[in-house]
Amino acid sequence: MNAVDERLRRWRLVLGSDAAESSGVALEGRDAAIDGVLGALYGSARKSGGRGGERSAGLGASAPSVARWLGDIRTYFPTSVVQVMQRDAIDRIGLSALLLEPELLEAVEADVHLVGALLSLNKAMPETTRETARAVVRKVVDELEKQLATRTRATVTGALDRAARINRPRHRDIDWDRTIRANLKNYLPEYGTVVPERLVGYGHAAQSVKKDVILCIDQSGSMAASVVYASVFGAVLASMRSLSTRLVVFDTAVVDLTDQLDDPVDVLFGTQLGGGTDINRALAYCQSQISRPADTVVVLISDLYEGGIRDEMLKRVAAMKASGTQFVTLLALSDEGAPAYDHDHAAALAALGTPAFACTPDLFPDVISAAIEKRPLPMGGAADTAEATDMATHR
Template sequence: MTEGTRRWRLALGRYAKDNLGGLGGQDQKMDQALDYLYAREYDQRGLERDRGAGSLDPTQMQALTWLGKAKGLFPNTVFETLQGHALDRYGLTDLLKDPKTLESLEPNQDLLKVLLGYHDRADPAIRAKLREVADKIIRDIMERLRHDVMRAFSGRRNRFRRSNIPSAANFDWRNTLRENLKTYDPETSRIIAQTLRFNSREKRKLPWTVVLCVDQSGSMTDSVIHSAVMAAILCGLPGITVKMVLFDTSIIDVSDKLTDPLDTLLSVQLGGGTNIGRAVTYCEDFIQDPERTVFALISDFAEGASPRTLYAALARMAEARVRMVGLVALDDQSAPYFDGTIAGRAADLGMHVGAMTPNKFADWLAEIMT
């Protein structure tokens, strides 16, 4: 199937299957997502639509699941159009107008993304309930991530000090083998371990400043959510100062809201252009002790302005020996889309660039804060 035929097939929907052929893989999922939304045209025109075995009949849960899946299937500009049609043209927001319906929904991150996008549109009477549901989802995410962060910051293993506290995480297998070689049993080909060795753990030398510079464009919603949660957790650690800005072409400094991730997320204005260089330059003002500062840029690196300002700011930070990391995705999936040219240039300037799950990001922070 040519690219032109594929596009027509997606535009015309499943009724073009006989003439243009079927779809598979990701294209099939896109076709189902489009059909779920736009088949409502038949209902509005009073026509009977085909509800075959493969149809996606609307239910409360499917509407919200659809929004989450569609966001991952389509480019941001396309998804914004689909979401606008879903909320305004086809009235799917009715699901979010009844507090009883909200109570019956399963709280999850896909629902949180929908609530964040809908909060400003909601009737004043329903906003409190939306906030209550969103707050519960965020608390669940925080509890899941807090353990990973606290584990990472509990101290790194010190192989030059011994510990009498047995722990699988601290087990020193090299020295255990070395000290028990004399108990080797040739008949069973086994070492009878009479003495076990464990590494001790060091406390980290703080303070540090962590600066989170977060792209709030629509494609980064999952990363924005996890950034807000990570910021709240890091704020609770002794000796760590956290600063955070959200940006598109404008900049929102949310450093005074970080203890409440929901307040941070309600400051998000998804969509718009992107001026990364301006945001990074703004963040330079947070850097008081460069060698004790971590700068984390969470972005798809799709710079809308000239990248020269961005490159210059990163070069200044690198020269000052700021620890820099560029996260093209900070979520559980770590399936990023990003501008490889600009990200590659950032890496050449000394920035560690990659996609990370939140627990890996915590490990990375803990590793360098020694």
């Protein structure tokens, strides 16, 4: 097939059956099958309404037909494309309702977004589906833990050790690299050596709890992916003896899920996606749990659409920071990039020295480590203006 024919073939698949006559391209075999599964979800171009060029869904609502379609898309497309099409199916044909059927759950390609859909259905889920749903969620959680745990533990342990450095170490505890760098001003060229006026030593962070971490997670529906990732990170951090980790989720009510952190699947099924938001109430609870302000890191994960008392929320953040607590605001903890968020509240927090920014899962260990060491956060240097907050968010 020459280059022109290949381009026509691709455009025919993109535009769907409505372009069959005008393109002059007839699809056969595998191409015809691919066109069929695309048409089943996206249908033909809408005659009126909707976005330009958008196709209407044609899958129907029966579980058998959807199950066959799910099998077909896994045959013809790579996993990343399958997951995008599943998300479109959830939005376009109400696939989320059909996920209450066990046989359909077994046919889907599990990912973070599917877990979010299942969690939103948690309260409506029949017992016949619950175990299958837990198995799907566990598969995703186990894969995420495998990807994230090793680097998180290594990065955070390093930060704890550096934060626990001492200035009167025993010989075996001297950090020679940092000691030399701290005393470079005392270099004696005639002797080719450094005279160390100050010794820098390693602390032993793993011997006892050195830092307290509180993850405060908004469980409104728009934060589904963030809830999944935060629960996994919470479980990883809780497994480290040198940290005391607390996980709090909230909407208009506040629920402390710390006692379930040994199993992030239990944490996730303890959440209830959707509902309103009362950040002030959640922060009031977190504030009440702080016993060592100078050794505490609070991470608020929220799009900041506050339904509670805005001024009280800001006062609580200011009070925690004044007491020595490290306060971090993440607008999202996901791979999606910049989310929709309340710009006024983000700017107000930035004015308090707590710029709000979106964070990808691979960056989260660095954010926690920087907070533990009381270093600038790795988020692009946002300052205390709404514009800088926007820049950090869109980084």
